[in-house]
Amino acid sequence: MTSRPNCAAQRSDTQAFWRDPVLPFAESRRACQSRACYKRHHHPTFSIGAVDGGTSVFTGAANGPVSLSPGTLVYVPASRVHACNPAPDTAWSYQMLHLDAAWLQAIRREYTRTDAMEDEPVRIVTAPAVYARFCRLNALLFEEGDPIEKEAALIEFVGDYDTEQGLSIEGPVVPSDLAKQIRPALDHLYASPTASATLDELAGLAGMSRYQVIRAFRAVTGMTPHAWQLNHRVNLARDWIRSGDRLADIALHLGFADQAHFQRVFKAHAGVTPGRFRA
Numbered sequence: 001m002t003s004r005p006n007c008a009a010q011r012s013d014t015q016a017f018w019r020d021p022v023l024p025f026a027e028s029r030r031a032c033q034s035r036a037c038y039k040r041h042h043h044p045t046f047s048i049g050a051v052d053g054g055t056s057v058f059t060g061a062a063n064g065p066v067s068l069s070p071g072t073l074v075y076v077p078a079s080r081v082h083a084c085n086p087a088p089d090t091a092w093s094y095q096m097l098h099l100d101a102a103w104l105q106a107i108r109r110e111y112t113r114t115d116a117m118e119d120e121p122v123r124i125v126t127a128p129a130v131y132a133r134f135c136r137l138n139a140l141l142f143e144e145g146d147p148i149e150k151e152a153a154l155i156e157f158v159g160d161y162d163t164e165q166g167l168s169i170e171g172p173v174v175p176s177d178l179a180k181q182i183r184p185a186l187d188h189l190y191a192s193p194t195a196s197a198t199l200d201e202l203a204g205l206a207g208m209s210r211y212q213v214i215r216a217f218r219a220v221t222g223m224t225p226h227a228w229q230l231n232h233r234v235n236l237a238r239d240w241i242r243s244g245d246r247l248a249d250i251a252l253h254l255g256f257a258d259q260a261h262f263q264r265v266f267k268a269h270a271g272v273t274p275g276r277f278r279a
Contacts, residue, residue, distance in 0.1 A: 015272055017279075019242065022147040025103035026154055028138055033091040036271040038083045040222070041231050043238075045098040049074040049084060050134050054092030059083040060122060060222075068124070071131045075123040081222030082122065095138050099154075107158055130161050175219075182206045182216045189229050193236055194255035199225065234269040237262070241278050250274070 018028040027045075033053075040059060056068040060082030068074065068084070076082055078101040086092040125131075137157050141150055184205040189197060199210040202225050206213050217225045233254045240250045251262035266274045 015276065016142070017277070018142050020147060020150070023151055023154075025100035026141070026150075027098045028141050029096045029098075030094075030138070030142070031096075031271070032093045034093065034271070035086060035091045036267070037085045038271050039268045040081055040083045040227075041234070041269045042079050042081045042222070043098070043235055044078050044101060046078050046101050046104050047074075047076045048097045048099070048134065049076070050095040050131060050138075052093040052095060052135075054090055055087040056084050056092050056094065057087055058122075058124070059085070066124065069126075071126065071128060073125040073127075073131055073134060075125070077120040077122065080122060095135070097134075097138060097141075099158075104158065107155055108162065111159060125161075133157065133161070178216055179220050181208070182213065182220055185213065185217075185225070186221075186228075189225070189232060193229065193233050194253065196255065197225070197229065230265055231269060234266055237266060237274065238270070238277070241274055247274050247278070 015029065015031045015034065020026075051068045051070050051072045051074075053070050056072075058066040058068055058074060060076075060080065067087070074084065084094070134157070137153050140153050185197075185202040188202070188205055199213065203210045203213040206216065208216060214224055217223060217228060221228050223231065233256075237250050237254060240253075241247070247262070248259050251259045254262070256262040256265065263273050263275075266277070270277055
């Protein structure tokens with residue numbers, strides 16, 4: 001049987017998170033009848049999403065959006081710019097599992113060649129047996145149970161279905177010289193996430209005009225410099241929220257105008273407010 005969440009028994013737009021400090025390399029989410037929309041974003045984790053109900057639209061393919069029906073799994077590599085949102089004027093239900101990229105890489109090294117992990121595509125899988133297995137895995141994670149059993153189930157799922165082909169969506173081809181040229185600007189944003197770096201400053205670091213640096217950022221990261229920096233701040237905020245930092249302190253330390261501004265930006269990227277993410 002498929003242990004898919006029973007959304008009919010819950011009120012609309014409910015979300016639940018699973019985390020366990022004993023298993024810090026994994027985090028899972030369930031959402032039922034959600035209308036929340038995400039901005040195009042990326043995160044440092046490898047994610048596996050499952051569509052339980054409604055229709056979702058995956059954004060991040062070179063040839064345009066891809067429609068996802070119930071029973072579909074989407075494997076998204078770390079740092080790949082994407083978004084999954086409900087079809088216009090509808091709600092959808094989904095599950096989302098995030099795996100620490102270093103943990104996943106270590107597991108993969110146990111059974112595959114390291115170079116097989118480079119330039120990994122997004123994969124869309126529509127195999128009922130794989131979807132059912134994922135639902136059982138996620139149900140186990142949300143249950144009260146032995147962390148050792150949960151870790152074993154995660155490793156087994158990765159090993160069994162990590163190479164499932166499905167529909168592959170390759171990442172953009174980025175000229176290596178362009179990536180090298182904007183590296184000083186990217187390093188500056190990494191090192192100073194709270195600073196409001198101007199286009200003039202980033203252009204100077206990259207040795208480009210402002211127009212060229214915007215185009216280069218889009219080609220290399222899939223985002224404008226400002227959008228990339230906001231996304232980076234949200235990823236840092238996720239870590240600090242998990243660590244128990246006060247939301248007001250996070251907003252201040254990450255350079256947001258106020259807590260309301262922080263909440264708006266966080267929800268646009270994470271689909272929930274910082275408070276609901278923490279709960």
